[in-house]
Amino acid sequence: MSVEITNSVSRFFASVDRCDWPAVQALMTEQFHVDYSSYGGGPASEVSPEGLTAAWAGFLPYFDSVHHQIGNLIVEQNGDTAEVRCHGMASHFIAEHPGGDLQFVVGTYDLELKRDGADWKLSSMRFNFKYASGNQTLAAEAQRRAAEANSETSNA
């Protein structure tokens, strides 16, 4: 009984790539530990599914596309909890952006999951940054687009 665990991990990242926030939230526990401190994300913190996906929704959709290539899932199950370590290579794409249209952010993830009835939900996510390559200005462009969209909304 491990495919339910790896399915939840795959669906989580695939749902992030689709910016399908209700689907992402449904794969998370109510209390969620997130740690992007290795990639300038501030200290680790406890967040709600709605809080974390709101933050992602204010940034990720402003790339033309985002692709989390996850692999090498290593699963340790202990009853109703599981730890998954995996590799990841995130591609961020903005078409025809000066300096190149692609950025890669690469590292590993430490994930924890809890069994919730028939489902396995992610309860913790730590990203261990290794390196980034490609056009590092793409994130700033996505932020600029997000701010622009925000000000249009508030002016409306």
Added chain:
Amino acid sequence: MLKSTAIALAAVAFAAPALAEMSDEQQVLNAINNVGYFAEQGDWDQVAAQFHPEGAVLDYTSYANASAGTSADLPTLLPAEIVAAWQTVLPGYDRTHHLMGTESVSVDGDTATTTANIYATHILENEGEDTWIFIGDYQHELEKTDDGWKITFMRANLRAQFANENLPALATERVAAGNN
């Protein structure tokens, strides 16, 4: 007597579930995925522990510059010999990332075979380009032992390499010079 047997059985039942709940298929994938994961962290004991204690055949004949497994007669290497060879080069990089995917696994009793794609990025800052990428596929064979699934055969088929192909030589020199 009866009581101690009951306690012993209870202890076994208590210790067993964590492993028993994991499918053989996932345990096999854990073993092959652990190799790259722990090699990247320099945890060589854990890398060695993924291979069969009586040895494994490494087939890197598709990549003549590999640190092990290039000899056509494909000798069986002990886990310690495998990690000793890899330690002559891998610690010389600033970072490596062995991203695997497209994995298949088939278990037949106490043996298993897997196929996987590998996209391995190697980074070492130097005067030239700092990246070398190895793309190909892996085939593994494993055997189930009392200590879990262990690799008995590992083949890497190089499909393409790009960026700075001189990086492995630089990493090897760096390890030899003790600068890693």
